[in-house]
Amino acid sequence: MNARVVGAGVGVLLLSAGVALGTAAAAWFALGRLMAWPPSPEHEALAVGGMALVMVLWSLLLWASVRWWAARRQRAAERKAQVAELTQQPVLTLDGLGHVDWANAAFSQRTDRHGPHVLGRDLAQVLGLPECEARTELETAVAHGQALALSCQGSDLHGNPLNWQLEMQPLRDAKARWLGATVVAMDGSALVEATARFEALQAEETRTHQALMDSLDAERQRAEAEREAWSLERTRWNAEQDALAHARAEAEAHGDRLHEELNTLHEGLEAAQTGTWQVDLDTHRVALDTGAMRLVGAASSVLLSRPFAHWAEWLSPDDWAMARAQFAPLLAGTATHRDAVVRLRAPGAEEGQALWIKAAVVAYGADGQAERIAGTVQRVGDAVQGLQQQWQLLRDGEALHGAAVFRLDEHSLVLQASPQFFHLLGRPAQGGEMGWGQFVHQVDDDGHRHALQNALDDALAEDAKGWDLTLPLRTALGAPLWVQCRAEPRAQSAGERAWLGVLQAVPEPARIDVAAPDPAPEPPVRDPLDDRAAAExxxxxxxxxxxxxxxxxxxxxxxxxxxxxxxxxxxxxxxxxxxxxxxxxxxxxxxxxxxxxxxxxxxxxxxxxxxxxxxxxxxxx
Structure with a gap:
């Protein structure tokens, strides 16, 4: 019997005895109260205590009864579950001789053996075991009354194979004598199926684990390949940076050589020989002074021909084509001045001598077309050629610095700039030239325009002065483009100057939003011609x-x-x-x-x- 049920029963008996004693005590106290009238305080207190004790004992009795009833219900449910479990599994019992004396309905239904096919027969025969090691082991255990757990394969009455999972427990008396055994013959096919499912799940787990390991290996190999590719890319990037630094250093060295050449240009130009010439486009009359005649090898000071036709005889074909393209805007009326460096080929002149030819329109007709062109011709050394070469070198090197270069002449105030210069301004190249007024008008802010114009005025009034300004330029997108404009003066010839500069895009200057007083009125734009001393x-x-x-x-x-x-x-x-x-x-x-x-x-x-x-x-x- 379950210990909890026994304990609950003993508790109920003890509480019953206590309740009986408490009831008797309460009755005795109540009787004493009735006999002693009027009751004394001692009797009254005892009566109240007795009644409280009776109520407590009755409550404990009720609680113990409920616990005992619940324990019995639980025990009955457990036994019912055990019985149900046993009734669902094939169960047999053996007598002292090892023969089957009882089999439940589950075993009969499983093996299709009833009555005479089961009772009184050997267990191995009833289970349909063939002659095998498992049958020998089962017969040995039955003969010696030993407990046994065995898996074997038998057959039913019709010879169909059955898988058995046997658990045999021997029954002995108080003197350990063999009385029989209880055999639970569970269906082993479910175990076989479970084993098969377990093996299938284990194989699936093995395949999944292997696939995961293969995926991890592939991912690791891909990561290593990406790391190697990244390392190669970083090496290539470092090489490119080194090459860029080397190219930048070379460009800076070329810039230094350019400054040296420009510094020596003035000396070379002072030693140059100069002559003047003019062309009347109406009469085709070409007039040369003595210096020009000597430089180009002309026999007469007055020549009649088509405009510039004699230059084809004096210059090499390549230089003549270049000069013709350079001076064509003068004849078309789209430019006021031009210059070019060419070499002679005419007899009587020094072969290969370099000349610097300047030309300007000095007279216009009523229709606005050019009527007279005048100019100078100078014999120069390597200084001017070096200037042209360094100018081209500076234009070629602007891609390394991301800047645009320009040259501003002192007298004409015309900018000769590279294509990158016009690209930054968002304007067409216009033959590589641009007026200073157009450039000032390109500045987006009035204050910056005034500052740029004043910087040029100061540079015109003083020798060896340039400017370095940060300016906002108008663009087609609406937002201004901030650039840094730097220029330095360079001497071209005796008494003439030009400014070489760069225009480079820079980030927008940081704005400081603080409360500021009202801005002072902008100073008026100072015209250098108003300052007579500076103009002179x-x-x-x-x-x-x-x-x-x-x-x-x-x-x-x-x-x-x-x-x-x-x-x-x-x-x-x-x-x-x-x-x-x-x-x-x-x-x-x-x-x-x-x-x-x-x-x-x-x-x-x-x-x-x-x-x-x-x-x-x-x-x-």
Missing amino acids: RRLGRDLGRTGRLLAPAWLNLPTQVRQADSADERRAAARRVAMLARSLGAACLADGLQAWDGAEPELPEALKAEIDAVVDAFQMA
């Missing part, structure tokens, strides 16, 4: 040579302005005169007229007064 220093460098070159052109300027039919034509003529005055300097003309040795050495006084009035008017403009 700037315009007086070319006294003599430029006046000898351009005096005939100035003779026609008052006539052009005076003969204009409309206000628009007068303004157009005034603009051409102003451009020529700014390019070549107005203050040098009066002295230049005295030194002119052309066709009209003596000028009428009225014409001289008119020319002086025009010069004074443009100086005051």
Whole structure:
């Protein structure tokens, strides 16, 4: 019997005895109270205590009864479950001789053996075991009354194979004598199926584990290959960085050599021989002075031919093609000045001598077309050629620095720039040239425009001065492009200067959002022509040579302005005169007229007064 059920029963008996004793005590106290009237306080207290004790004991009795009833119910359920489990499995019992004396319905249904086919027979015969090691082991255990757990294969009444899982427990009396045995013959086919499923699951687990390990190995190999590729890429990137650093160092060295060449340019140009020439496009009259005749090997100072036709005889074919393309805008009216470095080939001149040819339109017709072109020709050494080579080298090296290069002439105020320069501005190349006013107008902010113009004015007024500014440029996208504009002065020839500079995109300067007082009014734009002393220093460098070159052109300027039919034509003529005055300097003309040795050495006084009035008017403009 279950220990919990026995304990519950003993507890119920003890509580019953306690309840009986408590009830008797309560009755005795109650009887004593009735006999002693009026009751004393001691009797009353005892009666109340007895009644409380009876209530507690009755409560304990009720609790113990409930626990005992619950324990019995649990024991009954367990026995019922055991019986149900035994009834679902084949069960047999053996007598003292080892014969079957009872078999349940599950065994009969399993083996299809009933009654005479089971009772009184050997266990091996009933299970349908063939002659095998398992049958011998079973018979030995039955003969000696031993416990046994055995897996074997038998058959039913019709010879169908059956798998058995036997568990035999011997039954003995108090003196350990053999009384029989209980045999539980479980169906071994379920165990075989479970074993097969277990083996299948184990094989699947093995395959999954192997596939996972193969995947990990492949992933590890792929990671190693990527690491090697990354290492090779990093090595290649380091090599590219080294090559870029080397190229940058070479570009800086070329820049240093450029500065050295530019510094020696002035000395080379001072030693150059100079001559002047002019062409009348209406009469095709070419006039050369003595120096030009000597340099190009011309036999006469006055030649009649198509414009520039004699240059084809004096220059090599390659240089003539280059010069023709360079000076074509002068004839087309799209440019006011050009220059080129060429070599001679004519007999009588030094073979291979380099010449620096300059040309400028000095007279226009009523239709606005060029009528007269004048210029200079100079024999130069390696300094000018080095300048051209270094200029091309600087343009070729701009890709390494990501910057655009430009050159600004002092008199013409025309920018000669590389394609990268126009790419940064978002404008067409325009033949590689751009006016200074157009560049200033490209700046997006008025304050920065004033700063750029003032920087140029200061550079024009003082020698050996450049500028370094950060400017916002207008773009087609709306947002300004911030660039750094740096320029340094370089001497071209005696009394002439130019600025070489770079234009490089930079990040937008950080803005400081703090409360600031009202901005001060912007200073007015200072025109260098208003400062007469600065204008005289700037315009007086070319006294003599430029006046000898351009005096005939100035003779026609008052006539052009005076003969204009409309206000628009007068303004157009005034603009051409102003451009020529700014390019070549107005203050040098009066002295230049005295030194002119052309066709009209003596000028009428009225014409001289008119020319002086025009010069004074443009100086005051």
